[in-house]
Every structure is written in structure tokens, then in C-alpha cells.
Amino acid sequence: MKQEYIGSLDIGGTKTIAAICGTDGTIYEKMQFPTNRMDYVAHFTNCCAILHKLGEKKRITIESLLGVGINMPGMMDYSRGLLLHAPFASWKDLPVRDFFRNLLKKDTVFIDNDVKSCALGEKYFGLKNKYKDYIWVTISTGIGAALVLDGKIYRGNNNLAGELGHIKVEFNNPRICTCGKKGCLEAYASGTAITKSVLQAIEKNPSFIQKLDAKAYSHDAKGCGELAAEGDRIALGIYSDAAEYMARGFASVINLINPQAIILGGGVVNSIDLFLPEIQKRIKNYAVDQASETEIVKTRLGYEAALIGTIALVLENL
Amino acid sequence: MKQEYIGSLDIGGTKTIAAICGTDGTIYEKMQFPTNRMDYVAHFTNCCAILHKLGEKKRITIESLLGVGINMPGMMDYSRGLLLHAPFASWKDLPVRDFFRNLLKKDTVFIDNDVKSCALGEKYFGLKNKYKDYIWVTISTGIGAALVLDGKIYRGNNNLAGELGHIKVEFNNPRICTCGKKGCLEAYASGTAITKSVLQAIEKNPSFIQKLDAKAYSHDAKGCGELAAEGDRIALGIYSDAAEYMARGFASVINLINPQAIILGGGVVNSIDLFLPEIQKRIKNYAVDQASETEIVKTRLGYEAALIGTIALVLENL
Numbered sequence: 001m002k003q004e005y006i007g008s009l010d011i012g013g014t015k016t017i018a019a020i021c022g023t024d025g026t027i028y029e030k031m032q033f034p035t036n037r038m039d040y041v042a043h044f045t046n047c048c049a050i051l052h053k054l055g056e057k058k059r060i061t062i063e064s065l066l067g068v069g070i071n072m073p074g075m076m077d078y079s080r081g082l083l084l085h086a087p088f089a090s091w092k093d094l095p096v097r098d099f100f101r102n103l104l105k106k107d108t109v110f111i112d113n114d115v116k117s118c119a120l121g122e123k124y125f126g127l128k129n130k131y132k133d134y135i136w137v138t139i140s141t142g143i144g145a146a147l148v149l150d151g152k153i154y155r156g157n158n159n160l161a162g163e164l165g166h167i168k169v170e171f172n173n174p175r176i177c178t179c180g181k182k183g184c185l186e187a188y189a190s191g192t193a194i195t196k197s198v199l200q201a202i203e204k205n206p207s208f209i210q211k212l213d214a215k216a217y218s219h220d221a222k223g224c225g226e227l228a229a230e231g232d233r234i235a236l237g238i239y240s241d242a243a244e245y246m247a248r249g250f251a252s253v254i255n256l257i258n259p260q261a262i263i264l265g266g267g268v269v270n271s272i273d274l275f276l277p278e279i280q281k282r283i284k285n286y287a288v289d290q291a292s293e294t295e296i297v298k299t300r301l302g303y304e305a306a307l308i309g310t311i312a313l314v315l316e317n318l
Numbered sequence: 319m320k321q322e323y324i325g326s327l328d329i330g331g332t333k334t335i336a337a338i339c340g341t342d343g344t345i346y347e348k349m350q351f352p353t354n355r356m357d358y359v360a361h362f363t364n365c366c367a368i369l370h371k372l373g374e375k376k377r378i379t380i381e382s383l384l385g386v387g388i389n390m391p392g393m394m395d396y397s398r399g400l401l402l403h404a405p406f407a408s409w410k411d412l413p414v415r416d417f418f419r420n421l422l423k424k425d426t427v428f429i430d431n432d433v434k435s436c437a438l439g440e441k442y443f444g445l446k447n448k449y450k451d452y453i454w455v456t457i458s459t460g461i462g463a464a465l466v467l468d469g470k471i472y473r474g475n476n477n478l479a480g481e482l483g484h485i486k487v488e489f490n491n492p493r494i495c496t497c498g499k500k501g502c503l504e505a506y507a508s509g510t511a512i513t514k515s516v517l518q519a520i521e522k523n524p525s526f527i528q529k530l531d532a533k534a535y536s537h538d539a540k541g542c543g544e545l546a547a548e549g550d551r552i553a554l555g556i557y558s559d560a561a562e563y564m565a566r567g568f569a570s571v572i573n574l575i576n577p578q579a580i581i582l583g584g585g586v587v588n589s590i591d592l593f594l595p596e597i598q599k600r601i602k603n604y605a606v607d608q609a610s611e612t613e614i615v616k617t618r619l620g621y622e623a624a625l626i627g628t629i630a631l632v633l634e635n636l
Contacts (some may be wrong), residue, residue: 133475147574151498154467156576157451159613160609163573168566168604172490181603252570255481260472285499286486291478 005060007051007068007104008310010114011035015090018042018050020058021311023066029054036143044096065318067108069117069310070100071094076113077159083111084159090264104286110317115162116153116266119146119303122313126300131260135253136299137164137265139246141289142178143186147257153316165190169248188245192269193220197238208234225271243275244282252288254294265299273298323378325369325386325422326628328432329353331406334361336368338376339629341384343443345622347372355407362414366421381597385426385636387435388418389626394431395477401429404479428635433480434471435627436583436619437464442630445616449578453571455482456584457564460496461504465575471634483508487566504565509586512539515556526552543589561593562600569604572612584599590614 005028008019012035016020020029031050036043055062062068074086081097100109112120119136123129137145143165147154154161165186166179175193187193198219202209209219211232217223227235250262264272272279276296284292301308323346326337330353349368354361373380380386392404399415419427431436437454441447455463461483465472465636472479483504484497492501493511505511516537520527526536529550535541545553568580582590590597594614602610619626 149467149472151321154575156609157578157612158576158608160573160576160606162578163606163609165629166606167570167573170489171487171566179606183604219362248489253574255485255575256479256571257472258476258478260475286501288478288481288484288497291474291481292473 003173004066005058005064006311006314007055007062008307009047009051009068009070010117010307010310011043011047011070011072012114012306013037013073013086016047017307018047018054019307020054020060021308023315025102025141025308025311029058030307031157037091040091040094044099045103046135048100051104053138054155062104062106065106065108067110067314068100068104068106068314069267069313070096070111071114071117071306071310071313072096072111073114074112075159077136078112078116078153078155081111092251103256108314108315108318112153112313113144113146114121114306114309115144117313118299118305119148119153120312120316121265121301121305121309122299123151124146124315125308126305127261127263127297129214131263133257133259133265134261135162135164135257135259136263136265139189139264139268139272140191142192143190143266149257149259159220163247164253165250167252169245170268185245185249189220189242189249189268191266193292194238194242194271195219195266198224201238205234211235221268221271225268225274228271229274239275240278243272243278245284246272247279248286250279250294250296251283251292254283254287254291258291259294261295261297263299265301265305270273277293280313322384322515323376323382323627324632325373325380325383327365327369327386327388328624328628329361329365329390330432330624331355331391331404332590334365335625336365337625337628338369338372338378338383339579340627341629341633343629345625347376348625349566358407358412360410362417363421366418369422380422380424382609383424383426385428385632386418386422386424387631388429389429389432389435389628389631390414390429391432392546393477394429394434395473396430396434396473399429416474426636428630428631430471430631431462431464432624432627433462434464435624435631436485436617437466437471437581437627438630438634439619439623439627440581440617441466441469442633443626444623445579445581445593445615449581451575452579453480453482453575453583454576454583456579457507457582457586457590458509458584460510461508461584465577467575482571483566485567485570487563503563503567507560507567507586509539509584511588512542512556512560512586514610515559516542519552519556523552529553539586540587543586543592546589547549557589558596561590561596564590565597565600566604566615568597568612569601569610571607572601572609576609577612579613579615581615581617583619583623587616
């Protein structure tokens, strides 16, 4: 079969990646550049110019692309092609789909939230057809999730399905979340939350900072994960606390949706790896027995999950 | 259009209702009798005999019925027609669909869990097409729920989707639930749980029993609801506590699934009526802002919800 090509834009809060990919998931040409938060018109125009340039390098035109998949780092109204809100910028109610379709002179431009693209990417290029009902969870700065039910993205009434990061996992003296409410999973188990626990541990226990520094580990979730992997008691305790809260949040997913799997991605997932058996064990305290065996697995998409997701976004919607 | 008829069996934990109904939701002939928990073969055979008798009264044969809808009071594997487990009896892994199809000599026999039938009943005879994504919640002895997504029952991987009663709403010194785990919504907001709170209030406060007895109100959730409606402070406090826990549970549904509505049925719903604004208000503490306006409404099906649901069960699956 002749290889067909797809244009990809993974627009993140700080950086954007443009790429020319194959429908088989191959990334042929790729370029990373900063996201211009101040001027979205300039940024989107620049994205298209770079896509044209990458196409030239690969000797294909935008016109000849099967489609273009674009990730937005915010809440999308997919059916209307609107970026409702991007938390890091003042972007609000932008008709991004029409904007890019006009700029690229192309109808097969599809735009979605990055986590939803990751969830679709899993279906096409990751664990593939292993699961038809799953929730794809990204644990990084915050915690986001996308539901795939019967093989399709489930969006909910206000495009808000999958707000797992704001499921409440603590009611007793709960931590305040960046969303302004209290007791959210994100406030206990995101990379930011784990880093906060690391800084608190450093304050309480000066030997902890020495242990991190001795190995030149960073004073954050990543460094703590590395120290935990070596068996450090304090570092293990920090991840164990996060695992408890993840178990509470995941159990709510299991009790309500009873998916086949919870698939984990995002920066924290490599450190969490070590704790999957503990999370699975703790879930039994909170999920109904018959469903507590729900698989908790790592994504097969790796670091490029969101970029690869844009290919899936096109394939899913063509 | 010629009226067509449906046979109905609503098999509950203590009583069974057999009926001949119209596809428009009319109940023509109805008979109630105790559920024989000891001998399911005898009970199911009796159910069919009674259905035949009711048909004779209405002068129609079982053969001429469009279909027969049957509710089971337990967990169903719908696709295989198996009653997996009925908590009140020792019924386990019964091939109920084949059993009834053989006994009634009819292929259009459809069997599901009673709450799922209620959820379908709402679509055909209650709030109808007002919502396409909703969760139907029964609050009575326990708390059960069924998800309707995009107009269809969503069952999950092990037929366990909708275990809202076992979502955890308290982690600090949590109450033990009948499921054996701790902190479940059912342990705080079911009829049984509210009755337990009434009995505790009576122990602590002897004047409370006098107030109930003065009006001949029962010492349970229902009596407490009647007293609350009259403004009694203790009774209001008991329902207000239940409302807090319902808000916590419903907010998890909203954050994860973002449905258009949460539809409430079951015996406790009449007492809860008074508290819907309070539940709605408290949900704002726990659900993401944009989704916290999710409607919390009472079923339009009334007391016969489960029986009427059997008609919908046939119409949905024909």
C-alpha cells in the first residue's frame, strides 16, 4: 500500500511541535518551537508556515496530505471546533478549526484536546485493540483524562467528561487545588503535588536534601522517583501517599464506568511504574470486588504520545 | 394504530408483579405475589402461569404479545442472559433468558436488572427525549444506578458500570457498608442509612421519638422525611447530612461522566425532594464549575417505575 501522509501540530502550553507523519505512525519530519501565548494569530500562522516548510523538506504539499491533526492544550468543543478555554493563556472561545482550515486551505483538519488525542493514539498505535472501554490518564503538571467507550471518545454534555483530576479523594482537612476547590486528586498525585511533598519533606528532614543532592537528583517528583527506585524510605513514602490517592480516584472511575483498563501516561508515569502493584492493591479497598481487577497499565505510546495522537485524530475522523 | 401488548414481570427481592401492558405504557392487568426465594424454578414457572392467566383475562395469548420484559433484582450479564448474582437469595449464574424463552415459547423475552429497566423506562415513558446522557439513580434500601449514554444503556466491562452506591464519600472514620468496604455512599444516604441515623438520633435525643410518635410517623427514613418537611430541626439535620454525601457522590459522577442529568427514583426520593436545592448547592463544592449546573431531577415514572421499565426493555431490544 502506498504510504499516505498526515500533518501534525501538537500545540502545548510552552512549546509546539510540528511534524509530517505517516498513517502508520512514523514521524518523518519534526520541528519544535516555543508557543507564542501572547498572540495566537501569529502563533497559528507560524505553525502553518512551519508545516509548509516541513512538507517541502519531505517533498509533499499540504494539499496532498490525507489530513492535519492538531492538539490544543485546553478545553475543546469538538463538534463546533472551538477552543473554549486554555488555562495557561487568555485564549478563550477561539474558532480554531475554521481558522486552521482556512489558513491551510484544507477541509480535513481535525482539532482536539491533547489528552483526547493521546487516548485515540493508544487505539491506533499503542495498545491498539486490546481494550475498547478505557480511560487514558495523563499525570504530569496536572492530571487530565479522556474516556474511550466502545472505541469512541466520550465527551459528555459540556465536553467535560474525564475530569478525573478534580475527583475528590480527601474530605478531611483537604488540600486546596489550583482549580480553587479542595481535595482534588490533582492536588495530591500530580507532578506538581508530588514536588510539593518533596519540598515539604526537605523542610522537615534536612538529610533528605542531602540524599537527593548526593546523586544530583532534582528536588522534584522526578528526583524523588529516582530516589524511591533505590529504596529510600522518605521518597518511597511520598510516592506511597500519592499511590493511595490515585487508588481512591481510580476506584471511583472503576465503580462508575467499569472500564477494561486505566491507561497511564504523562511525565510522572515513569516514577509511578514502581507503584502500580501498590495502587492495584489499594484499589481493592475502594472499588467493588468484581471490578477491582481492572487493569492499570502504562501507555505504549511513550514520550511522543500527544504528537502520535494527532495522526490518530485524523484517522478517527476522516 | 392498533394497540400492541407486552408481558411484564418485575421480580423483586420480596414481591413479584406480573402484568399485561400496552406499548404506550398502559398497565391493563396486574397481579402481585410473593417472590419464592427458596425455589427459583418453582417461582419462575409460577410467574409464567400467572402471565398466561392475566393474558386470558385480557383475551390475548402469550404468543400474540410483542414481547415479554422481565426485571431481575440482581446483577445481570445482559449479553449472555445470565443472572450473575442476586444479593438477597442464593441465585447465582442462572441462565434466566433461555429459561423464560423456553417456558414461554417465545424469542422476544428480554431480561435485565431492574434499575437498568427504570433507566430505559424514563426514555420511553418518563422524561422521554429530554436527555440523551443521564444516570438513573434509585435510592431505597440500597443505592443503585444505571448509565444511559447517547441514549443507550452503558454496561461496562463486567456489567458493573453505575456502582454509584459504592463510590467512596468519606475517608475519615468511614462507616462500614453492607458490601464490607468503608465509606460508600450507600452507607450514608440510602433509606437504610437514613433510618440508622434516625435510630441514633432517637437514642441521643428522647424528644425526637416523641415528635415522631405524636404524628404517628414511622421511626425510619420516611417518618423522618415527613417530620423534616414540617421543619423539625433534628429531622432536617439528618437529611442535610445525607444531602452532603449525595452531593459528594453525584459530583464524582459529574466530574467523570458530565451527564446532562442525574435522575432520582426509589422510595427515598419523595423525602429527598425538599433537599434537591441543597444537594445542587453542595455539588458546587465538589464538581468542576462548568459542569456543576448538571440537573438533578426526580423521575417522572412514579411508583411503578420498574414495572413500566419492562415495557421499555422490550421496545429497546426488539
